[in-house]
Amino acid sequence: MDxxxxxxxxxxxxxLWTVGNTGRDPFGEAVRAPLAPTRAVAKxxxxxxxxxxxxxxxxVPFGASAGERDRIVREFKAALAEHGMCVPMATTNLFSHPIxxxxxxxxxxxxxxxxxxxxxxxxxxxxxxxxxRIYVFWGGREGTEADACRDPRTAVSRTRDAMxxxxxxxxxxxxxxxxxxxxxxNEPRSDIYFPTTGHMLHFISTLAHPEMVxxxxxxxHETMAGLSFTHGVAQAMxxxxxxxxxxxxQRIGRYDQDLRFGSEDVxxxxxxxxxxxxxxxxxxxxxxxxxxAHAYRTEDDAGVWDFARGCMRTYKILKARAxxxxxxxxxxxxxxxxxxxxxxxxxxxxxxxKVAKLRALPLDPAAIASRGxxxxxxxxxxxxxxxxxx
Ligand code: GCO
Ligand code: MN
Ligand code: MN
Numbered sequence: 001m002d003x004x005x006x007x008x009x010x011x012x013x014x015x016l017w018t019v020g021n022t023g024r025d026p027f028g029e030a031v032r033a034p035l036a037p038t039r040a041v042a043k044x045x046x047x048x049x050x051x052x053x054x055x056x057x058x059x060v061p062f063g064a065s066a067g068e069r070d071r072i073v074r075e076f077k078a079a080l081a082e083h084g085m086c087v088p089m090a091t092t093n094l095f096s097h098p099i100x101x102x103x104x105x106x107x108x109x110x111x112x113x114x115x116x117x118x119x120x121x122x123x124x125x126x127x128x129x130x131x132x133r134i135y136v137f138w139g140g141r142e143g144t145e146a147d148a149c150r151d152p153r154t155a156v157s158r159t160r161d162a163m164x165x166x167x168x169x170x171x172x173x174x175x176x177x178x179x180x181x182x183x184x185x186n187e188p189r190s191d192i193y194f195p196t197t198g199h200m201l202h203f204i205s206t207l208a209h210p211e212m213v214x215x216x217x218x219x220x221h222e223t224m225a226g227l228s229f230t231h232g233v234a235q236a237m238x239x240x241x242x243x244x245x246x247x248x249x250q251r252i253g254r255y256d257q258d259l260r261f262g263s264e265d266v267x268x269x270x271x272x273x274x275x276x277x278x279x280x281x282x283x284x285x286x287x288x289x290x291x292x293a294h295a296y297r298t299e300d301d302a303g304v305w306d307f308a309r310g311c312m313r314t315y316k317i318l319k320a321r322a323x324x325x326x327x328x329x330x331x332x333x334x335x336x337x338x339x340x341x342x343x344x345x346x347x348x349x350x351x352x353x354k355v356a357k358l359r360a361l362p363l364d365p366a367a368i369a370s371r372g373x374x375x376x377x378x379x380x381x382x383x384x385x386x387x388x389x390x
Contacts, residue, residue: 003320006048006312013051013088013290014311016040016058018258019304021294031297032304037072038079045083047308051288052085053132055093056123062097073129080130088134088288089180089244090127092120095140095188103142105162106155106193117162121169128175134244134287135170136216137163138182143189155193160206167209180216180243185225187256196225197232201241214243218292219272220250220258223265230271237275242285245276247311248293258293260307262314270386273315274322280335281326289315325385334378 006012019040022030037059041052059076060069080086094104094116102108104116127135142155163179170177181204185195194200197217204213215236222229236242249259249269262269278284295307325331343361346354384390 004313004316006309006316008048008050008084010048010050010312010316011088011288012049012312012315013053013288014040014044014049014308015290015292016052016054018292018294019044019308020058021258023295023297023299025297028297032299032301035304037076041076041079041083041085043305044308045085047305048312049308050086051088051290052080053087053089053091053136053290054127054130055091056119056126057093057096060126062093073126077130087127087130087132089136089290090123090130090132090134091136091138092116092123094119095138100141102149103139103155105139106142106150106158108150113158113162117165120162120166124166124170124175124177128173128177133176133178134180134216135177136180136182136244138184138216139192139194140184140188142194143186143192145190147191152193156203159193160203163213164208167207167212170212171209178243179213181213182216182218182221182246184218184221184256187224196227197222197236201236201239204241214241216244216246217242218246219248219261219268220246220256220292223250223252223268224254224256226252229268230275233272234275237283237285242287244287244290245285246290246292247272247315248291260293260295260314261291261311262318263310266318266386267382269314270318270322270382273318274326277319277322279319279322279326321385321388324390325382328381328385328390331378331381334374334381 016037020035020037022032022034024030037054044052060072064072094100099112099115100107103112105113107113107116124135139159142159144150167179181194181200183194183196183200184192186192194203197215200215204210204215207213217229217233217236219229222232233242233245247261249261249264250257251264274280275282276285276289291308291311293307293311295304299307346357381390
């Protein structure tokens with residue numbers, strides 16, 4: 001077997017909306033036929049994926065009757081069982097229907113907010129019925145063009161009300177479910193509230209049940225904001241808040257491209273996989289590796305599965321490259337932790353005595369500053385591992 005072929009142990013997942021993307025964009029019609037959810041399950045399993053995620057309406061069309069819903073869910077569950085696939089994550093579509101044209105939880109209209117809350121409660125029930133343990137919130141329409149329409153603080157507090165309400169619902173139902181908040185700076189709105197993972201991390205600390213809520217950072221979204229995705233993910237991991245992740249690729253300064261994982265900015269993709277896999281000897285991310293991306297509009301059905309296989313293969317290739325990089329003795333020497341038994345204890349845990357000791361340390365700024373750090377060599381070693389010559 002090819003070592004880069006995905007297996008269920010890799011915990012790779014795709015949204016129904018990703019492989020099901022029909023290629024519609026603001027300038028053109030669909031280029032691919034809609035993909036039946038049951039076929040998505042079969043094909044993803046065949047490609048080596050482990051899980052499939054969904055919005056409520058990816059599976060059950062908006063406005064379906066209770067009978068229709070039950071039939072669709074029954075058939076979907078049968079497909080999951082037949083192909084050994086699971087549903088690790090579920091979410092709500094709070095952006096497609098015109099009722100959400102000015103947001104869902106942040107809308108000025110209490111009727112819209114009520115509808116959004118009710119729709120999410122039903123979608124949580126659906127997700128839990130399918131076995132989901134993570135519930136994602138992406139507020140695509142929660143933003144503005146005409147920014148005078150509301151005090152942005154109101155958007156924050158209304159979102160908090162909704163999150164607190166829904167956390168209580170989950171607790172009361174005794175569901176084993178955690179929430180993961182997904183930030184995005186813009187698109188489809190001119191500005192979306194909570195534009196980055198950092199904004200989300202702080203917001204979580206203001207909730208009634210912060211322990212139930214983490215983040216779902218997306219490569220494309222943080223990159224659109226011009227930020228280092230790896231740094232954002234690292235901060236979430238350090239805070240114990242990386243509950244889920246949306247992997248794809250994106251070039252800075254563009255619309256949300258949702259490209260095949262690793263197909264742009266291979267360095268960032270490498271550093272991200274290195275972080276998630278803990279190849280530096282650091283704690284590993286144990287959650288699903290979810291791809292929120294889609295095939296180019298140039299592709300037919302076969303191209304969709306090339307896309308899906310490509311996401312997973314690139315992840316595994318980068319993982320192998322990261323392992324080799326961190327096992328390289330020259331790299332190890334360059335990144336080795338510097339230890340100083342006399343100084344290290346002075347740097348944490350404030351006491352008045354430590355201030356005196358810090359003042360008394362013989363530190364020669366010019367001598368310290370004159371030392372080169374070898375980062376040119378380090379970065380070149382990374383390039384050589386990445387390019388496969390080392
Ligand atoms: C986007 C988002 C979405 C969300 C999805 C799940 O930019 O369209 O990334 O794909 O991830 O709605 O919440
Ligand atoms: Mn996105
Ligand atoms: Mn996403």
